[in-house]
Structures are given as C-alpha cells and as structure tokens.
C-alpha cells in the first residue's frame with residue numbers, strides 16, 4: 657500500500673450516529689491519526705465541536721472548509737441519510753478527482769446510482785455496517801466498484817475490520833446484509849426490551865433484569881461464535897423435555913415468533929430496495 661493510503665485523508669460527509677460509530681471505532685483502533693480525519697455535516701456546528709472534543713478530529717463547518725475537505729480527501733465516507741444522498745452526491749461532481757475513493761454506508765444506495773449522480777465511474781466501496789461498530793463489534797457487508805484499486809480495497813476493508821467483522825459480498829447481497837445485520841441490532845434490542853419488561857413484572861429490579869438480559873444475549877452470541885455450534889443445537893441443549901424452556905418456546909411458537917422475525921428481515925431488505933429506487937429516481 658503506497659504511503660498516500662497508509663495515512664489517507666478521510667472526510668466524513670455526514671456526522672450522525674452511524675458516522676460517529678465508525679469514527680469512534682476507527683480512532684480507537686488508531687487506524688488513522690485523528691488529524692487526518694475531517695468531519696462535516698449540513699449545518700450543526702455544535703455537533704462538529706462535540707465530535708472534535710471527543711475524537712480530536714478536524715471539523716469543517718464553513719462552505720470553504722467543506723469544499724477543501726472534500727477536494728483534499730483520499731477517501732470520502734458518505735454517511736448522510738438516503739433522502740439527502742442525491743443532492744449531497746451531486747454536489748461532489750465539481751470537486752472530485754478520479755482517484756478519490758467514495759465509501760458509502762447509505763442504505764439502498766447502489767454503486768450504479770452513485771455513478772449516475774456523478775456522471776462517471778468513480779471508485780466506490782458500498783457497505784452496510786451497523787452501530788455495534790461503535791465498540792469494535794460491528795458487522796459489515798462490503799462490495800466494490802470495478803475502479804477500486806488494490807490499495808483502496810485493502811484500506812477500505814481495514815477501515816471496517818478496525819470496527820468489527822467484515823464480509824466481502826457481491827453488491828446484490830447488500831440488502832440481505834441490511835436485513836440481517838445492518839438493522840439487526842434493533843431486533844435484538846427489541847427482544848431485550850421485552851425480556852427486561854417481563855423480568856420486572858416477575859419482581860426483578862430494572863437494573864438486575866437489564867444486567868441478566870444483556871449477559872444472556874452476550875453469552876448466547878459468544879456460545880455460537882466460540883463453540884462453532886449452530887443456534888439450533890445450542891437451543892436444544894437449553895430445552896429440557898417438558899421443562900421451563902419448552903413451555904416458553906411453545907408460547908413463542910403460538911405467537912409465530914420465528915415467522916415474525918423472518919418476515920421482518922425480508923421486509924427490511926425490501927425497504928432498502930425501495931429506498932434505493934427512490935434515490936435512483938432522483939438520479940435519472
């Protein structure tokens with residue numbers, strides 16, 4: 657990897673919750689000196705000051721600073737909401753040079769739509785990370801446009817490996833990644849909310865119910881990862897015949913729990929495609 661990409665200049669185009677999750681993970685992993693990182697948003701200067709204080713990065717709040725941050729970046733991380741993507745990416749057209757790398761975390765936004773908006777075949781890395789990147793336990797699907805060179809590919813993978821598990825997939829699989837792991841933390845939080853509520857109804861304090869729930873989820877995940885056994889095998893080891901767990905699982909089946917999760921994930925992927933189509937309609 658040439659020196660330029662060993663310490664590339666990285667500009668965050670968007671400074672919201674996903675951007676901060678990556679920023680925290682990347683700075684904690686010391687992948688880049690904070691002085692190489694510039695963060696910009698639409699207009700919230702206070703937000704930029706907060707990120708500068710927390711991560712020692714450089715804010716870009718004036719129009720001149722923003723243009724300079726985009727022109728001089730080796731990598732631009734597109735981290736605005738899908739509804740804002742078309743306008744933001746079009747604004748890049750007069751600023752980009754051919755060897756700058758765009759890295760997108762934007763749900764639904766395809767590489768081809770980015771190319772349509774820019775009118776060129778800019779090197780683009782399309783990803784679907786999740787907010788667990790904040791603590792280095794992220795799960796990211798990553799795909800590449802043809803123009804991405806080996807150094808850019810290696811650094812992009814290193815960026816997301818710095819914040820968790822990274823899986824190279826063909827671009828059409830990114831919506832499936834969105835359904836399973838991009839939005840996945842929210843499904844687990846939803847289950848945890850219900851577990852905590854039930855624990856409190858049964859007499860536990862909210863603190864104890866939360867601690868027991870969090871440790872149970874963490875332990876179950878670690879059992880899958882460290883034993884190599886699949887969730888079904890591990891579930892059966894918990895389920896004593898006619899015992900307490902079987903009674904609980906039968907209740908979950910009566911409420912079509914697994915079917916609900918399955919349909920939610922398919923709907924999530926479908927929504928990502930809908931959002932991508934909406935951005936593409938703006939690009940045409």
Ligand SMILES: NC(=O)C1=CN([C@@H]2O[C@H](COP(=O)(O)OP(=O)(O)OC[C@H]3O[C@@H](n4cnc5c(N)ncnc54)[C@H](O)[C@@H]3O)[C@@H](O)[C@H]2O)C=CC1
Pocket residue numbers: 669670671672673674675696697698699700735736737738740743744761762763784785786787838839
């Ligand atoms: N939140 C999550 O768990 C995940 C989010 N994503 C994707 O990350 C992207 C951002 O999501 P969030 O961080 O949740 O949204 P957010 O609303 O928290 O942050 C969006 C940021 O983009 C900035 N922005 C919008 N238009 C801009 C413009 N024209 N110029 C400069 N900055 C602009 C906003 O000021 C804000 O800082 C979305 O596309 C989402 O699909 C992807 C994976 C997970």
Ligand SMILES: O=C(O)[C@@H]1CCC=N1
Pocket residue numbers: 763834838839
């Ligand atoms: O809910 C969303 O659209 C974003 C993308 C994946 C997680 N959050």
